[in-house]
Amino acid sequence: MPSMLDCLIVGGGPAGLTAAIYLARYRRNALVVDEAKSRCAWIPNSHNLAGFTGGIRGTDLLARIRAQAENYGACIEAGSVATLKRLPGGRGFRAGLGDGREIDAASVLLATGVIDGQPRMSYLYEAMQRGLIRVCPICDGYEVIDRRIAVLGHGAQAVGEARFIRTYSPYVTLLTLGEPMVLPMEERGELDAAGIAVIEEPVTAVAAGEDMSTRLTLENGHILDFDTLYSALGITARSGLAERLGAAMNEDGRLVVDRHQCSSIPGFYAAGDVVSTLNQIAVAMGEAAMAATAIHNVLRNRD
Structure with missing residues (x-):
């Protein structure tokens, strides 16, 4: 693993894994850290995701997207991100993982989703x-x-x-x-x-x-x-890392992002249900594609 990742992706649901596909195909060094808590895994059969005429089980969909990402060389690890802070001079971010390791990344994509009541x-x-x-x-x-x-x-x-x-x-x-x-x-x-x-x-x-x-x-x-x-007992955004980092959020604790999925903190992106958006798999995938492309373009200009 390089001393500085191009992107750290926090969360291995449809958004995080889709971003991993794009970044791998852009030939970027990215790492997905996945706690295996995607709400997608609870779906018995999704019928409104285009292309699956008979529907698809949430766990099967996650397995397919993960296999596609790994086919292009994406690195996906089981684990958690306990801490996240900005490096001096806007040089990126330092994440403290649950196993005690520290990882530096030029950008971070938060795709941690929400928890249903x-x-x-x-x-x-x-x-x-x-x-x-x-x-x-x-x-x-x-x-x-x-x-x-x-x-x-x-x-x-x-x-x-x-x-x-x-x-x-x-x-x-x-x-x-x-x-x-x-x-x-x-x-x-x-x-x-x-x-x-x-x-x-x-x-x-x-x-x-x-x-x-x-x-x-x-x-x-x-x-x-x-x-x-x-x-209909409400949802809780898994946005603690963003809150501690100081990113702007709405009253529901979900991130506010621009049209490139960038938060109020440069280099810190978000996609999927953790963003103030429509909680749909197709939307999460689209946001991930936009975020990954924006990350690649910013790094390309920097390079």
Whole structure:
């Protein structure tokens, strides 16, 4: 490994791995440090990624992109980046890895994504793989047309998601999990007019129902069966490194970047869900392509 990398890529999801493909083909020395925490790995079958007419499992997609990157010589390591600081004189960045090593890089691409707020369920991953729990109606709302759907959440995001999903099914219920739903009368009326039920009773038990459904038991003893649960409990950006570096972020903790995916700090780029953008694989890949090309051009001019 050279004493100074052209680029350190933090995160091995669709954005980070796509950037690795581009940088390898640009003949740049780049290293991907991957904690294996990509939310893409939770996708049971993605149907809206162009080119995969039958859909593709998230883990399979990651394996394909990784193999393509390695085919061009990209270096990908399992690990974590614990610290990141700028070198004097704008000469790049120094990253402290979880194993104690330090790596210098002329540029850094942050592709760490976000973490979805999830209900506390003992079989969460299995339920998501079976399509009983979902997190992205943009990704898979088409697959739940006319199904019985529960949206879990109690904030503005949950209300917006329930109204969005209503375009796919008339059987939508908003479950606040015991939290009070404080809404202006106008918004509450809009939910009622759309036929979206709001239940503020706590859920005390979750079990498998008949015909691949999910059965929820409320605190008052009522039992509700749903075909799909959508978690709308918010997201947390994995942007701690950027925050400590002083990069500009929005109120949700996601990075603000320019049209080349560069943050407010020269040489520090970001792509994918950690950016204030649409949380979609295709978008993450496109942002990665733009970031990698910008990094290459800046280095080319420097060289």
